[in-house]
Amino acid sequence: MVGDWWQDINDSTQWQDGVFYTLCAAYALVSAVALIQLIRIELRVPEYGWTTQKVFHxxxxxxxxxxxxxxGFHKQVFIMHPKALVLLLLDLPGLLFFSTFTLLVLFWAEIYHQFQARSLPSDKLRVFYISVNAAMYFIQVCIWVYLWIDDNSVVELIGKIFIAVVSILAALSFLVYGGRLFFMLKRFPIESKGRRKKLHEVGSVTAICFTCFLIRCFVVLLSAFDADASLDVLDHPVLNFIYYMLVEILPSALVLYILRKLPPKRISAQYHPIC
Structure with missing residues (x-):
């Protein structure tokens, strides 16, 4: 009975449309919030150009x-041929999500190493960030191109495993640098409201991002080996809803809320755009 009920939901076009249009609306709302916040930041500090905070938003x-x-166009997207095109449209935003949120890791790493005796120059950290992202996109593009030419199930499996590896690396990077920055701030001798707020921000964002990338890794691996857990099909609407809510929509909304504070109009030397 439960299996029949679940199958009825998966096969229902009403459920499919309802879920994917709800996801569309949720993503559009988060996108609008990010744009509004970007405009507010630009109006507040236009003289500072493209800070990490602005790029993040x-x-x-x-x-x-x-x-x-x-x-919003799920009906057309999921029936596209070749399948590589569907995978591109579904996976590319996930890779961009990785690049977006690892900007926070880069920013935290720069702060952390500034206070260490053997600090790494920020230029080297940025080169490393760009190199990792460039390598990730290059490998993924190669997978898409191969699948475009030859729809090979083994290569598709490799592609999913690659996404899972990228996700676990992102989770670990948040754990390492979020944890380092958190404990570094905790060791500061000066107790203040600002310090407590920074601790809360870093701790909360670390926990949220670590969890969302860990969930992404687990679900992508599961979908790679279990067709019933596949996310790149139209007839798994509830699974898609839960997955995208947990790994992208809620984390994005929560992090944007936590980092909602605008920079001061007169920026001091201690101003940090994100934390």
């Missing part, structure tokens, strides 16, 4: 906006 706007469009 811009990329959130793009990632969530792309997801909204994809799910």
């Amino acid at each position: 811009l990329m959130n706007f793009i990632v969530n906006g792309v997801r909204a469009v994809v799910f």
Whole structure:
């Protein structure tokens, strides 16, 4: 009975449309919030150019906006041929999500190493960030191109495993640098409201991002080996709803809320755009 009920939901076009249009609306809302916040920051500190904070909000706007469009046209997206095109439209925003949120890791790493005796220059950290992202996109594009030419189930499996590996690396990076920055702030001798707020921000964002990337890793691996858990099909609407809510929509919304504070109009030397 339970299996029949679940199958009826999966096969129902009303459920499919309802779920994917709901996801579309949720992503559009988060995208709009990110854009509004970006505009507010730009109006507050236009003289500082593209800070990490501005880039973070811009990329959130793009990632969530792309997801909204994809799910808004879900009927057309999921029946596209070759299948590599479907995978591209579904996986590319996930990779952009990785790039967006690992910007926070880069920013935290820069702060952390500034206070260490053997600090790494921020330029080297940025080169490393760009190199990791470039390698990730290059490998993924190669997988898409191969699948476009030859729809091979083994290569598709490799692609899913690759996404899982990227996700677990992102989770670990948040754990390492979020944890390091958290304990570094905790060791500061000066107790203040600002310090407590920073601890709360870093701790909360670390927990949220670590959890969402860990869930992504687990679910993607599960879908790679279990067709009933596949996310790149139209007839798993509830699974898609739960997955995207947990790994992208809620984390994005929560992090944008936590980091909602605008920079001061007169920026001091201690001003940090994100934390």
